């Protein structure tokens with residue numbers, strides 16, 4: 545009797561291990577680019593919408609900053625965010641007062657939206673004559689925020705690159721604070737916006753109880769599995785030096801909400817310096833996170849990231 549029980553137990557364990565293994569094996573490979581994803585749209589000087597070829601790992605010495613904006617069904621919110629960003633970028637990135645050349649680019653990564661996101665962005669670009677400075681790339685199939693940011697970062701050309709949410713929850717001009725705090729480091733550096741200083745303020749307390757409960761759960765799990773010394777890993781406002789973003793993003797696997805954690809883990813592996821900088825944040829209506837479903841996904845992803853690097857299944861870059 546005992547022997548059968550043992551056998552049964554072994555079988556069950558084996559099955560569970562197999563299922564888990566095949567899940568891990570199949571569900572977290574970085575997606576290969578699909579046909580039609582290697583181009584971007586922009587509005588030319590005459591206001592025509594033009595298609596051009598995207599180049600990976602390209603550089604342009606004239607571009608100081610690339611801004612990557614993931615957008616999924618954002619036609620309502622993204623224009624406000626772009627306006628705020630363009631206004632700030634146009635005053636900030638000038639060599640001289642009369643300099644009219646734009647030394648920045650915005651890359652909007654449309655993650656297979658089914659609304660008017662692309663049209664709205666191109667219309668805006670045409671009205672502001674942004675030309676090559678605003679590129680719109682479209683993923684053919686939805687990849688999730690991590691996939692979209694990764695795609696944008698692989699095609700950024702600036703000395704620095706930041707990703708920022710399309711909902712404008714962070715104040716774009718806070719990028720100045722991030723730049724101030726960015727450390728010089730030959731292996732690259734990152735300044736991440738942080739809302740950790742707001743935990744006991746209205747903005748957080750007013751959020752629903754479920755949301756806060758999940759947030760605390762998430763943080764406990766993070767402490768166990770991931771990153772211990774960063775107060776807010778999930779803020780959608782992170783600035784990278786070129787050394788940092790060009791090393792980190794080609795190695796990314798995670799496509800979902802939790803990709804920030806993999807970014808930070810990879811940064812550590814690469815010897816990149818991370819500084820956390822308090823920024824202004826206001827909750828914007830219309831979030832597309834489905835609380836319970838996304839929390840469960842995040843928990844699973846977090847476990848996968850940890851296991852994967854611990855068992856050396858994902859290649860760990862060498863730290864010098």
Ligand SMILES: Nc1nc2c(ncn2[C@@H]2O[C@H](COP(=O)(O)OP(=O)(O)OP(=O)(O)O)[C@@H](O)[C@H]2O)c(=O)[nH]1
Pocket residue numbers: 613614615616617618654655686687688689690691692693708709710711713778779780828830831832833
């Ligand atoms: N690419 C991609 N981006 C997404 C997806 N869902 C949301 N986003 C983008 O991720 C950013 C943040 O999305 P929100 O829906 O505002 O998420 P949120 O719950 O408000 O997140 P917080 O602002 O941190 O509270 C926006 O730029 C969205 O367009 C998705 O499925 N794919």
Ligand SMILES: *[C@@H]1O[C@H](CO)[C@@H](O)[C@H](O)[C@H]1NC(C)=O
Pocket residue numbers: 565568569570572573574797848849851852855857858
């Ligand atoms: C980790 O991810 C890789 C590649 O995405 C996959 O092949 C592997 O099975 C995963 N394994 C674990 C334990 O997470």
Ligand SMILES: *[C@@H]1O[C@H](CO)[C@@H](O)[C@H](O)[C@H]1NC(C)=O
Pocket residue numbers: 617657658659
């Ligand atoms: C995106 O927008 C379209 C058109 O408004 C809508 O039909 C679709 O359900 C939306 N999808 C999501 C995931 O919000």
